[in-house]
Amino acid sequence: MTSILTNSSAMSALQTLRSINSNLTDTQNRVSSGMRVEQASDNVAYWSISTSMKSDNKALGAATDALGVGAAKVDTAYAAMDSAIDVVNEIKAKLVTSSETSVDKEQIQLEVKKLQEQLSAIGQAASFNGENWMVNTTNTTVVDGFIRESDGTVKINTASFKAGSYAMFSTIDGGVGSGGILGAVMTIELTSVTTQGKIDTFLDTVETALGKMTNGAAALGALKTRIDMQDKFSSKLSDAIESGVSRLVDANMEEESARLSALQTQQQLAIQSLSIANSSSQNIMSLFRG
Structure with a gap:
């Protein structure tokens, strides 16, 4: 059934596009910063360990001085x-x-x-x-x-x-x-x-x-x-x-580069899918033409 009030296909395509855009943003951040764990929310355990070790390394540098x-x-x-x-x-x-x-x-x-x-x-x-x-x-x-x-x-x-x-x-x-x-x-x-x-x-x-x-x-x-x-x-x-x-x-730049290319392709396909889903409701108009 086709409804002019609810376009399920467009909603599904939009959710997919949002997910892809979110993943793409994360990947672009990792590529630009060179880090895959930049803040605690990225990975609590690794962020905590790295923060302590960076502090210790700085203290070790002071001790060396x-x-x-x-x-x-x-x-x-x-x-x-x-x-x-x-x-x-x-x-x-x-x-x-x-x-x-x-x-x-x-x-x-x-x-x-x-x-x-x-x-x-x-x-x-x-x-x-x-x-x-x-x-x-x-x-x-x-x-x-x-x-x-x-x-x-x-x-x-x-x-x-x-x-x-x-x-x-x-x-x-x-x-x-x-x-x-x-x-x-x-x-x-x-x-x-x-x-x-x-x-x-x-x-x-x-x-x-x-x-x-x-x-x-x-x-x-x-x-x-x-x-x-x-x-x-x-x-x-x-x-x-x-x-x-x-x-x-640190981010693996080879992996991030491959992931970025894949997500950019997925983004283009998701946009195309959303466009198709949105255009399907326009086909209803042909039913009312004499």
Whole structure:
């Protein structure tokens, strides 16, 4: 039966066209944005996971930046320690020279004094961003990672350095360092009446300081190695997270391209079908023509 009040065929064709247009709009959005999960309504689970992981990746990037600052601090401290070792070795050489009875110990003391001043200058200059590990009494830490636990909690991972144990000086007052590894070295003073026994004591003091400084340089080197390894790992981890998020939310452009072409064809056919359905009611007019 044909009715001029209700065109069932046109209604059906219109519903089909609406569905196609809706799917076409979604596909066009995915093609333009490159994402198949752009908001929570697209896929609640994937959107939630991707949002958390993007946040973690950003925090990991910040931790990597902080790692760079830590590496700079370690490099600064190591450069100071390495230079100070060379200076202390020079003091050691001067003490050995002073053991010769014919030398002027007071003249050697002038050189020793300048070397001691150089040690203070090295310690005072070993500062990065206002932090000096070579003039310190406390232990320090550097950020080396961002971790999300299995229970969902997060924390910042740090690496520690015993700056208080390996510091060249505990304080520098008036340009003169005191305390720390080199505190005793700074008290060495030769005079014309300094005995060989006293010189031997000075040599023992220098050897003790060199041993501690060597241990400090080794600790800094180990920390630098850890920082370098963590930096490489953080870079790989960040890439892996980004790739994983991409698998969850990024659109497959090959599939979307094929779907877009198919929907455009379906849209054209649905419009044609609706046109045919609408024209069927016009045929009733022919029944009333004489």
